[in-house]
Amino acid sequence: MRFVSKLAVSLALACQLSPQAVLAQAPAPAQAPSQAPLAPTASSAAPSVQVISLEEALRLVDAQNQDFAQVRARVQEAQGLSRQALAALLPVLVATGSYTRNNEEAAIEFSRFLDTLEAGLSEIAQRPISLDRGGAPADRIIQPLDALTATGTLRVPLFAANAYWDFLAAKEGVNAAQASTQVARQRARSALLRALWLGSTAEAFVEVAQRGVTTSEQYVKTAERAVTAGTTVQLAVLRAQTELTRRQKELSDARNRLEAVRLSIGVLLGQQQPVQVQLPALEIPEAMAEESLVAEALKERAEVGAQHAVKRAADHGITSAWWRLAPTLAATGSVFASDTPFLTGDKTGWRATLELTWTLYDGGLRYGKLQQARGTLARVQAEQKGLELQISQEVRNALREFRLGQEQLALSERQRALAQEAARTAQNSFEQGVAGYTEVLDTLDRLYMAEAGEQEARARLAIAIITLKTARGQVW
Structure with a gap:
């Protein structure tokens, strides 16, 4: 036993x-x-x-x-x-949104610029000169006081x-x-x-x-x-x-x-x-x-x-x-939109980038x-x-x-x-x-x-x- x-x-x-x-x-x-x-x-x-x-x-x-x-x-x-x-x-797809508040607004006023230019030309010519403003751009805001912006970015690794x-x-x-x-x-x-x-x-x-x-x-x-x-x-x-x-x-x-x-x-x-x-x-x-x-x-x-x-x-x-x-190779594409026009005058835009990165040390x-x-x-x-x-x-x-x-x-x-x-x-x-x-x-x-x-x-x-x-x- x-x-x-x-x-x-x-x-x-x-x-x-x-x-x-x-x-x-x-x-x-x-x-x-x-x-x-x-x-x-x-x-x-x-x-x-x-x-x-x-x-x-x-x-x-x-x-x-x-x-x-x-x-x-x-x-x-x-x-x-x-x-x-x-x-x-x-x-990789990324969506971002932002709100920006600046201390003051800055803009390029093309109409005032043309007025000043006409006055100067008239004084030089000793006669009134009027410029054709048909193709002149509208005023452009460089720095808005308030801005809402949305951006979508797509990054694709190629190599x-x-x-x-x-x-x-x-x-x-x-x-x-x-x-x-x-x-x-x-x-x-x-x-x-x-x-x-x-x-x-x-x-x-x-x-x-x-x-x-x-x-x-x-x-x-x-x-x-x-x-x-x-x-x-x-x-x-x-x-x-x-x-x-x-x-x-x-x-x-x-x-x-x-x-x-x-x-x-x-x-x-x-x-x-x-x-x-x-x-x-x-x-x-x-x-x-x-x-x-x-x-x-x-x-x-x-x-x-x-x-x-x-x-x-x-x-x-x-x-x-x-x-x-x-090295590594990647392509990046972005689309963006804002409630304030960009310098191009549009409120939307896109950007494409091809990036080659080679770390040497x-x-x-x-x-x-x-x-x-x-x-x-x-x-x-x-x-x-x-x-x-x-x-x-x-x-x-x-x-x-x-x-x-x-x-x-x-x-x-x-x-x-x-x-x-x-x-x-x-x-x-x-x-x-x-x-x-x-x-x-x-x-x-x-x-x-x-x-x-x-x-x-x-x-x-x-x-x-x-x-x-x-x-x-x-x-x-």
Whole structure:
């Protein structure tokens, strides 16, 4: 029962999203042939236990997991940054309105100017001179006392290469964040499945404890018959009753632990009552070479896709830094209107401008950007190499644990079968007066431990299968 006594702690550890630390790997033996699917222990739920399907449990853990919610929020942040980067490539339309109050009004009075000019010419010519004022402009206001003005401006970037590559880098950031959501979902679901299989193992231990009680009850009756027949002493009955009491206590402990596990699963799924999840059988992975599994994992793992997106973003960052040395070209158009005529005499107008801007020296900002981009790329490349090594080691360790789990389950099943045969033989010999009650109690205890060990080996194999599937990048 050592495994069951630590089940609650194991359940909590299984629910963590971060994978276990990777240990050094020893060469693994050849993989065993494919076996039938590994089925969980079937058990009936208590009336107060909520029974749900695995699909519903996966949906609930997606909704309840806070790490997954944080990753989804980071996707929104990355999409916002991408939209900001795109804005540098799109036209900008601005509308402004203003009211101006000056201290005084200033104007050019063309009529008074012409009057003065005629008077001067007449004095020079010694005769009246009159100028043709048909084409003369009207008076022009230079500075109005009050003015209301509205302006609309459209600016269109024609050439801004660094902004384009900044946008591509931001798009790759979105891709990396979206791939991270798959990573978080896979880890959360893998952790849930481990916890559920531990819960199934707790149910199996209740069954084992119940069989232990039934076997002990039969032995008490056998001992009583042997005492009546005179083939043994009353001490055998007392020892059998003591053994029965011990098994009943273990059954009570197993049921209590099972209830605690179901409560923990309910909390994990955001439920306020104990939950039992109906688990399907786990398919035994077919035989594959280690190198093939590693290659599959490097192709299918979402972490690899996210890292590749980060690498592409770093490449785009370097390209953007180089294009900062190039000039930029933009076209600007404006329309404006005022309640006071401009110098042209019109109250409306427009203006078009073509701007070429080439920064010749900015204090080293662009070179600093380039150095930063190169450092980012070097860091990402190192992280990518480390991720590949980590995935390779995870796959190899998971495969080793899977092979070990298969081997230990086969040995545990054989040990349980031998213990069952030994228990039957000992009880038959006890009834015939050939064996003593000590031998019977010893074989019954070994049978109980063998059945418990088999369930422990079954849970270990199930967790190894889940870990291997997760390491290969297969989605639940």
